[in-house]
Amino acid sequence: MALMGGSGRRAAKGRAAVQDRIVLGGREIRYEIVWSNRTTAEIQLEPDLLRVRCPMSATRGRIRGILARHGDDILRRLGGIEAERRRRRARPRESFLYRGRWCQIVATEGKQSFGLKNGKFVVSTTVDGRAHERIDAAYREWIMGRALSYLPKRARLLGDRHGIWPSRITVRQQATRWGSATSKGTLSLNSMLMILPVRLSDYAILHELCHTIYPNHSGEFWALLESVYPNVKRAKEDLKKYADEV
Numbered sequence: 594m595a596l597m598g599g600s601g602r603r604a605a606k607g608r609a610a611v612q613d614r615i616v617l618g619g620r621e622i623r624y625e626i627v628w629s630n631r632t633t634a635e636i637q638l639e640p641d642l643l644r645v646r647c648p649m650s651a652t653r654g655r656i657r658g659i660l661a662r663h664g665d666d667i668l669r670r671l672g673g674i675e676a677e678r679r680r681r682r683a684r685p686r687e688s689f690l691y692r693g694r695w696c697q698i699v700a701t702e703g704k705q706s707f708g709l710k711n712g713k714f715v716v717s718t719t720v721d722g723r724a725h726e727r728i729d730a731a732y733r734e735w736i737m738g739r740a741l742s743y744l745p746k747r748a749r750l751l752g753d754r755h756g757i758w759p760s761r762i763t764v765r766q767q768a769t770r771w772g773s774a775t776s777k778g779t780l781s782l783n784s785m786l787m788i789l790p791v792r793l794s795d796y797a798i799l800h801e802l803c804h805t806i807y808p809n810h811s812g813e814f815w816a817l818l819e820s821v822y823p824n825v826k827r828a829k830e831d832l833k834k835y836a837d838e839v
């Protein structure tokens with residue numbers, strides 16, 4: 594989970610965080626800076642987020658310098674994460690996730706079709722060496738259809754409930770993040786949120802809604818999120834279990 598949109602540095606109980614972006618090897622990479630009472634800088638690369646933890650004295654310019662120096666290493670590690678993701682998708686599957694449930698895939702030979710029937714994904718396709726790739730693509734297309742009819746409506750409903758009104762909501766398939774938001778109020782939601790149980794997709798939506806108010810991971814941001822979603826900590830932990838399935 595991450596967000597975007599540059600913003601001013603906000604102080605929050607001796608700790609502050611902002612989002613920034615840098616071009617490494619011709620590729621734009623978003624990252625988060627977290628300042629705290631530490632003495633050295635550390636680069637953390639999670640599947641969905643590059644984070645730099647650094648001492649309070651580190652300037653944004655110095656942090657850019659650190660990232661540029663480690664550019665090759667960062668790109669190599671990112672490449673590894675992405676290659677693993679591709680390998681996973683090309684593997685034959687027996688089930689797909691939908692709303693937190695693993696639904697068995699039943700494949701038959703025939704004209705391409707895809708649907709959920711009685712808790713099982715029923716797929717017709719040409720059965721050959723590339724069938725699993727077509728099935729994966731059909732699943733993602735099906736998920737997108739569900740996402741388009743559900744996510745914007747759900748985001749409006751949750752926003753209404755807490756008085757947070759995004760100006761625009763888009764749904765896209767994204768490989769590395771559940772969603773993003775800008776301080777101008779644009780919400781971008783990953784269609785793959787549909788693989789999650791409702792309580793976790795609600796968490797991800799509320800997380801991004803709160804980012805339209807605080808475009809960072811400051812103390813104020815987490816306080817706002819806690820006030821609209823109880824047990825943020827558990828949701829964050831649970832979300833990690835699904836990161837590999839996106």
Ligand SMILES: [Zn+2]
Nearest residue numbers: 594595596800
């Ligand atoms: Zn976030």
